Amino acid sequence: MGMRLYAIVIYLFLYLPIGIIVLFSFNAGRHASDFHGFSVKWYGKVLSNPFAMDALTTSVTVAFITALLASVFGTMAALGLQQFKGRFRALFDAAIYIAIMIPGIVIGIATLIALVTAFGYLNPALAAAWPEWLGDAPRLKMGRVSLIAAHTMFTMALVIVIVRARLAGMDRTLIEASADLYATPMGTFWQVTLPQIFPAVLAGFLLSFTFSFDDFIIAFFVAGSETTLPIYVFSSIRRGVTPEINAIGTMVLAVSLSLLIVAQVMLRRRDRPAA
Amino acid sequence: MQAKSSWTHRLLLLPAALWLLVMLVLPLLVVFVFSFGERAPAGGYIPAFSFDNYLNLPARLTAFKNTLILAPLGTLAALLIAYPLAYYLAIKASAKIRTTLLVMIIVPFWTSILIRTYAWIYILGGRGIPQLLEWIGIEGVRLINTPTAVLIGIIYGYLPLMVFPIYVSLEKFDKRLLEASEDLGAPPLKTFRDVTLPLSIPGIATGCMLVFILLMGEFLIPALLGGGKVFFVGNALVDLFLQSRNWTYGSAVAAALVIIMLVTVSIYMKLIMRGAGHREDVSLV
Numbered sequence: 300m301g302m303r304l305y306a307i308v309i310y311l312f313l314y315l316p317i318g319i320i321v322l323f324s325f326n327a328g329r330h331a332s333d334f335h336g337f338s339v340k341w342y343g344k345v346l347s348n349p350f351a352m353d354a355l356t357t358s359v360t361v362a363f364i365t366a367l368l369a370s371v372f373g374t375m376a377a378l379g380l381q382q383f384k385g386r387f388r389a390l391f392d393a394a395i396y397i398a399i400m401i402p403g404i405v406i407g408i409a410t411l412i413a414l415v416t417a418f419g420y421l422n423p424a425l426a427a428a429w430p431e432w433l434g435d436a437p438r439l440k441m442g443r444v445s446l447i448a449a450h451t452m453f454t455m456a457l458v459i460v461i462v463r464a465r466l467a468g469m470d471r472t473l474i475e476a477s478a479d480l481y482a483t484p485m486g487t488f489w490q491v492t493l494p495q496i497f498p499a500v501l502a503g504f505l506l507s508f509t510f511s512f513d514d515f516i517i518a519f520f521v522a523g524s525e526t527t528l529p530i531y532v533f534s535s536i537r538r539g540v541t542p543e544i545n546a547i548g549t550m551v552l553a554v555s556l557s558l559l560i561v562a563q564v565m566l567r568r569r570d571r572p573a574a
Numbered sequence: 575m576q577a578k579s580s581w582t583h584r585l586l587l588l589p590a591a592l593w594l595l596v597m598l599v600l601p602l603l604v605v606f607v608f609s610f611g612e613r614a615p616a617g618g619y620i621p622a623f624s625f626d627n628y629l630n631l632p633a634r635l636t637a638f639k640n641t642l643i644l645a646p647l648g649t650l651a652a653l654l655i656a657y658p659l660a661y662y663l664a665i666k667a668s669a670k671i672r673t674t675l676l677v678m679i680i681v682p683f684w685t686s687i688l689i690r691t692y693a694w695i696y697i698l699g700g701r702g703i704p705q706l707l708e709w710i711g712i713e714g715v716r717l718i719n720t721p722t723a724v725l726i727g728i729i730y731g732y733l734p735l736m737v738f739p740i741y742v743s744l745e746k747f748d749k750r751l752l753e754a755s756e757d758l759g760a761p762p763l764k765t766f767r768d769v770t771l772p773l774s775i776p777g778i779a780t781g782c783m784l785v786f787i788l789l790m791g792e793f794l795i796p797a798l799l800g801g802g803k804v805f806f807v808g809n810a811l812v813d814l815f816l817q818s819r820n821w822t823y824g825s826a827v828a829a830a831l832v833i834i835m836l837v838t839v840s841i842y843m844k845l846i847m848r849g850a851g852h853r854e855d856v857s858l859v
Contacts (some may be wrong), residue, residue, distance in 0.1 A: 302662045305662065306659055309733075311680055312730065312733075313733065314678075314682070315697075316690055316693030317690065319696060319697065372589040372593065373590065375590065376590035379583040380587065383583065391591065394594045395594075398598050400793020401602075401791075401832065402790060402832075402835075404791045404793055405605070406601075408811060408824065409598075410601050412599065412608060412815075413600060413605075414601075414828065416619065419618075449597060451593065452597035455593060459590065487830070507686075510684075513685065513687070515686075515688050515794060516808075520816070527614075531690050532689065532692070536692055536695070540692075540695060540696070547784075548689040548692065548693075552686065552689060555685040556685060559684050559685065560681065561682075563680065
């Protein structure tokens with residue numbers, strides 16, 4: 300009995316802050332601490348705020364492209380790695396391990412100084428090599444592309460780990476049977492392997508999207524002059540806590556919560572034998 | 575067939591391998607190289623080989639000290655709070671609600687830590703808990719912008735990451751061992767000390783390592799709840815790279831952080847391996 304009470308207290312501790320944000324986002328009053336009745340006016344304010352909407356568009360675009368690249372390349376790598384052993388495999392595993400374990404802040408810093416330095420060499424070279432009739436040479440700079448590249452690096456490692464776990468639990472005899480029945484390797488992949496690993500790939504896609512959408516620290520270094528939603532929220536908090544942030548927070552939580560629940564359901568299928 | 579399939583597999587690996595090389599390995603090497611360089615007047619890098627940046631590390635001693643005190647403390651606090659919950663989930667909770675309860679633990683961990691931490695500004699701020707305390711007669715309590723606030727934020731943010739590995743290790747072991755111990759007349763506390771606790775050590779080790787590693791690089795929690803008074807190495811790094819633009823010194827700070835992390839973790843893993851009798855089932859996912 301005591302243990303159950305303890306569990307309830309901990310769940311309250313975990314969900315109370317989320318509840319407070321949701322509650323205050325519907326607060327008619329300006330000051331969060333005094334509740335003045337129900338209102339959705341802060342949602343209206345956010346939806347008509349061009350800066351917040353710009354940040355939202357950037358975040359969704361970056362998260363979607365990141366998730367797409369990470370799940371495609373990550374799945375490809377997980378499939379490819381099955382055939383490798385020895386030193387190359389150990390090296391690859393080490394890179395994945397480092398990608399996941401190194402603090403996000405170090406990834407942000409490293410990407411920032413490496414890309415800015417590389418651009419410092421590439422831009423003059425590009426300007427010199429650019430044919431004149433094409434007009435001014437484009438200048439490489441930090442922005443959406445560098446952010447997508449950095450997010451994809453981390454989430455791809457995550458997808459590799461998830462898909463590999465699924466591949467390890469997969470029934471190999473089906474693949475052998477398919478080959479024995481003269482299916483082409485491509486045919487086997489589309490009809491046997493992919494349906495089996497698909498829940499893991501989809502879970503990887505959703506986790507990648509959520510990670511990229513929620514990430515603050517890597518974006519803070521790598522996004523250049525672009526503003527993502529977490530960066531917008533962080534700088535709003537710095538200027539003072541407003542009910543508008545609660546409305547953004549509630550919407551962000553709603554998006555990530557629904558994606559995560561789908562991802563969890565997909566990953567849980569792994570535990571049951573495939574039909 | 576063999577040669578062809580090997581080529582296909584190489585092609586499958588190519589994008590991921592290139593990506594990891596260009597976006598992870600090379601940038602980390604750049605940090606390492608910069609950490610021995612000299613600062614350019616505008617904040618960039620002048621090639622050099624000196625240990626000056628490393629010798630100057632004591633200038634940011636407070637950040638290292640705060641991190642090295644609050645990260646282990648936060649890890650320990652999270653462990654003490656997470657263990658009973660993991661125990662409840664693995665052994666006491668009914669199978670029917672267990673999955674739901676587990677998903678409810680994992681889900682907050684994956685949602686924006688920024689927004690969840692932001693909620694604590696309200697709760698710990700002047701009109702939150704301190705006001706409640708005033709009503710019952712305790713006055714003058716300040717929570718926000720103190721080490722306590724940062725510690726609460728840490729426990730809140732990292733609790734799920736601690737619960738999960740402990741749950742996995744407790745859930746795996748044969749529960750008949752508990753019945754056997756009870757049948758043989760062992761008091762509950764002795765059963766816990768001699769059976770449950772030793773078997774859950776791999777989970778404890780994994781949980782502590784994950785939380786500790788992530789805490790070493792923490793920026794948001796001290797930035798929001800420490801109010802510039804309680805800062806971590808992460809906060810120093812943001813200052814060095816984005817405000818004072820001292821990349822070479824910042825690289826040395828980042829390299830020192832990673833080195834301290836690696837050294838602590840490898841010592842810690844050695845101790846755990848020895849303590850648990852060379853168990854190798856410490857898993858990460």
